[in-house]
Amino acid sequence: MNTRELVELGQQLRVDSVRVSAAAGSGHPTSSMSAADLMAVLLANHLRYDFERPDHPGNDRFVLSKGHASPLLYSAYKAAGAVDDAELLTFRALGSRLEGHPTPQRLPWVETATGSLGQGLPVGVGIALSGGRLDRTDYRVWVLCGDSELAEGSVWEAAEHAAFEHLDNLTAIVDVNRLGQRGPTRHGHDLDAYARRFQAFGWHTIEIDGHDVDAIDRAYGEAISTKGQPTAVLARTFKGKGVEAVQDREGLHGKPLPDADEAIAELGGRRELRVTVQEPPAARLLHAVGEKHVELPRFDLGEEVATRDAYGKALAALGAGREDVVALDGEVSDSTRAEAFAKEYPERFFECYIAEQQMVAAAVGLSTRGWVPYASSFAAFLTRAYDFVRMASVSGAGINLVGSHAGVAIGQDGPSQMGLEDLAMFRAVHGSTVLYPCDANQTARLVAAMADLDGIRYLRTSRGRSRVIYGPDEEFPVGGSKVLRSSGTDRLTLVAAGVTVPEALAAAGALDREGIQVRVIDLYSVKPVDRLTLRQAAEDTGCLITVEDHHEEGGLGDAVLDAFLDGRPVPRLVRLAVRTMPGSAAPDEQLHAAGIDAESIAAAVQLLVEQAVVR
Template structure:
């Protein structure tokens, strides 16, 4: 690097600091000190190694830059200004109502693949982007991730470090901004770069320790990272939080707030100057991402009366969907034999990804894959998806499209006991913004809904059952999302069920018929959106409702029905799993939980005059 280049990089870093301070000052909030520590790191990356087509942020050959420390958004927006993507006027709209420059980045901003800000999310997404580039898109783009040192206390980061090392993702570089200070005080390891290097090296990473304010060292490290083969690189950079302004540099208590005297700080940084615009280097390669061939969709068909587990139908249907759609990929958390995702793995091994027992990394990788146009199906036990719930939430903030499938829902799984039972999942996924929640009761219904999920938007969740259940629908039946099926019609009560309890509701209807009581039975397979008009009509006609679900009473099907009937109230009795289950057979579990056919019959009779 010659003297002219060195001076340019120093001046660019100063501009990034100045603009970070200005943006936070204009907003009256933000994280300028976290931005200032990484200014040289990002200046050198921007000018020397980042390969993007500024005119086309969607160019598939572009490098990816993920701000895992998303609170340093002023720095990101200052970089976009230096690229000519954001004007100075827009920069100063930071955090204002209606501005796309939000407090933490979202994909509304060019070159931002996913929303970040929940620490520990960005690097796992970066792993997903790097896997996509290598195994799916088959393009040579590089993924750069800026992390904070506080963030390395998050377990999800180490899921990501281990998986990237295991996969040998040499197209992934993590830049760790070791500025020593977290939100409330010093970080666990302070400026001990060796402590981080030892840990990362143990996970198979190439590590480089540098002074994060020396453009020469940074330039060498970034070039070395791009040239490294067979393993990912971590650049561990010692920096000072608030660098360049004496009032905040390396001082505690300055996190997450604008500088008290912005004018003084700007003067110390050299003041606003004629803005530098960085001539970005375009990607070295051109070409479209690889795509697998598709074909006609031929879903599996099951005979009426057969006993088939819905998890089995899920595996069969996803394999068929993979044959029809080359964009479908599958992600597993080391339970593919139980979820039946193994059927897809055998049919399409090149599009199957094993993440072992690392559910956060699995969901984050899927979020990265969908950002590149793939359609990921993520499957594990419903109970274990709760481990990744924050990442599902962040996927929704990212406007991501994910198909999540939770098997082993409810007490009906039997003897394994409550640690394996998904009893919160319907409530959890109903609460996600813009989500769809589906709960099929038989194999043909499952197959159809698995295929239809691919065409929906946002977070889609489908719950499957471990045990075998009777096939009650023909293979050509349609199940529109937002609909329901009326299986029996009667005038004295309405029973609303979903999944395994549909079969108990039908059996209860037969028992009630023997009592001289006629009931309507509704299969509410679409828990969200719920078919509110149909439910209101049936509830009003019969004057009383019993809901029954293999789920805790809070937030599931019963509460969805109550919300639908809020403006047309009728007496409603909710049957759900009300006490902590133990180990028992499936039929005994349903009986002990009070959600079997006998309990349904008694609930209906109790509502009758």
């Protein structure tokens, strides 16, 4: 499009943003109006995209990081002919694909769910990594950011990572409209302040008037021609551009315009321009899943192996059998044991350093391109990436997260390193799967099973060695459990997972010598939980004791309770969990102090069956 046509297209995008927000009675038209010219030039002159084939491997990828500006995105879809005007006016209505913030669950042209600010650029980095290092195609990744979200630390994790990886296929377009939700942003219209920051991280920067379509056009061309580093286009704009009553005025964020008809007239009225978006270049198809047999590692019964060691070996084996598996790590691969994969398949391994938000975001970005990511760190440190996990679920992303060094069992390092909230955290995620193996063969099987699951998958691994109790050919279906000990005279049932399984077995052995029979269940699938086995145990024994190396809130005990929330009588349920703030101590001392070692379990059982000896 020429200059005049681009100006008209920008005005059309503004008008349609005003219209849809007025129809919905809500939305963010002023935030859309500021970026309308930026979007118009991108759509008409630089984006290469086939809306009929959103999975075309040569398509450029566009991420609207400022997801509240969805009226602008949907107006662009209309201009490209992807949606019609009737659908456009269903914005925010029940059942509409055009939600308040865009999600790929509804629209095939949306790469990732946005709306939680500061996430679009980190996910864009993951998509760009895929294009540059794995897909080896020349598609570009365009991310439209707001200036307010540049206050988020995750943006700067992304900025550093993108520059370190020389992602010259990535362009951040920053809509610097000066106004946030409650007033001015930190740096207002000071483009140089933003430029200095991006430059410090190693980016090429371009400062422009964001309403000068020719300047925008030149900036995008310069970004495309820049090699060896990502580009940030910093555009000075005005919120509510083109309507005097709202332009550059505070207090109007997230509100329809006071008089939509008058605003539309001031913008020159409705237009029906159609944009012929450039066709993407020919590109090879996305990778296919290899048909090779996965030869998982095998461990001998009685062998002492840490589940984190089994994870590393299983992941490397999975990498040999499946060429779509990639691994990411937060600079702890020697501890998580992801280094085993890195040594075998360095081209599919991504070192994210100590930047857990970027690690999870990169995993989401890679998953949009058809890869199966496994991202690992200490369980405790995944908490700082929780919002990215939550938004990954909103996106419907399929990613595998692995948290090592879980619980007080890690020993002397102390509470800052102990993941004691992770089971609760991941159980709360919509559609998630949560797994907690107790031995090496079980770990290997579950690592392989995760690759074919949907949604967010979490595996909890342990630091210390544990005895192998399952044979290498044992099956562990997700949603199942293992009854390790039972009899017709069981007085109650011990439900354990991970490090507490051997403790529960040891307690059961000691109790047996005293004439007290107890059932032991290894509940390796914490979500979904094995309701049938738990209900049968409750019926047979009348009482369940859960034993977990986790805080009592939201972990194994709550998972077990979920099996009895269908209206049937709830059995007697006792929880042994970490209830105090741990200090530094040896692993066995930690378990005893928390009351979850074999001795403590046996004592709790004796009290419950009223056979405790008072000395």
